Amino acid sequence: MAGNNSRMMALAGPLQSAGQCLLFLFRMLAGIRLRLDLLQSTLQQTYLIGARSLVIIMICGFFVGMVLSLQAINALEQFGASDQVSLLVGKSLFRELGPVLTALLFAGRAGTSITAEIGLMRATSQIDAMELMAIDPVQRVALPRFLAGLISVPLLTAMFNALAILGSVVFAVGVMGLDGGIFWSKLQTSIYFGKDFMGGVWKSVVFGGIVSLVAVFFGYTAKPTGAGVGTATTNTVVLSSVLILIFDFIMTSFFV
């Protein structure tokens, strides 16, 4: 009985956080007013958290593509099927690795910065000042960053995939000497737009929503202290990473 109670207590905290997070999402979406300044601040945030994440996404994408090729060639060589490398790289990239790794990198690069920025605004009373000026900070601060994350992650995923394919070509064709024509034709014929490409796009939209929601929620609810902002930033990375992997399995099981 005592064990059951402690298990219930252990579940209560995360469930409460999840509920508060969803309420925060509803509060953000319910108050949306289509205004020019929302568009402007969303575009500005898309630049700050999306465009500025490009370099790390591209570098990681390129090396993931190279290492995938290396592993694929090593495995497929045993069966004399190394010309199928682009099929294996393409399927795994577009369906899984592209959206998942991009979202994880985005959580580390942009999610933390969103949480820290909003948490610091809370700690320096800027959120209070907005409320006192009759400006809703959820609409003004959280919503543009949430929308920017929603827009940025699919675009970054596309860049990640493109650079990963480039890395794969460089390694498979340039280093290992596979035939370039076979590489590209296999990629073109084996990757389906609806199932592979769009499946990954939908995943990346969901992951973008998860990371940016978690980031703005933990930033907004951070305790107004140095330690509070630090804890909130850590929570953003941990929770969004776990949720990305959980939702990846759910979406793959049901929709792909």
Place this chain on the structure above:
Amino acid sequence: MSENNNKSKPQANQEPIISVKNLVFSYGRHTILDDISFDIARGSIVAFMGPSGAGKTTVLRLISGQLRPDAGSIQVNGLEISSMSEKELFQYRRNIGVLLQNGALFTDLTVFENIATPLREHTELPEALIRRLIMIKLNSVGLGGTEELMPHELSGGMARRVALARAVVLDPSLMLYDEPMTGLDPIAVSTVRHLMRETNDALGMTSLIVTHNVVQMSKLVDYCYIIAGKKIAGEGTPAELASSQDPGVDQFINGKVEGPIPFHYQGAGPAWSLVG
């Protein structure tokens, strides 16, 4: 030089702008304010003074609607604040200006954009008029020419003055100041003090100031409340408080260690002891 007009408590025929009755507020089990009542005269500058942690800032937060009282009534311009919905509170706050302790300027916006924020949010004024209004407000706080600076490029006193310009840009009828002079050098203190009086009188506002700077407040405010021990321990004009025989008022105004206002934190629960 003293700037106060010596406006006292509201006269019988004058309706107060703020009327607080039997206010009770607690943080958890710790009671901060216990059954306090006061009225604030329209057009006056009133200070809330008292030791740290006495609940001065809590009073401001209750009047601005950031906190809800456990019991009692807070009326501003005849409107009951404590029962307002979130939407009504936002509407109410359009008519008040608040200067927070650290200024709370938006760090990613220039001085100009900081002051423009309430104007853009709550008015449909054309850009040319917004620019003109902001330049007038910036000049009135002596900071013309700083509009393109970022907050981190300002000194503490300048940031406080920019925050004051932002707080009054919509010409509010009620201004709340939370420790406006803390951390400022003597020249900046005098400048901010003059600005507060000039702004209050020129715009026909009412100002509430939370502070523990007794000397500066005696030069500025019309009326003072001293909050200590969860109650209003004393009240009066600065001159009345200076000559008060009340032990609590005398202790606070003259900074005496001995007196009825305790130095040690009075926590909830049983008394804490070094022994046993």
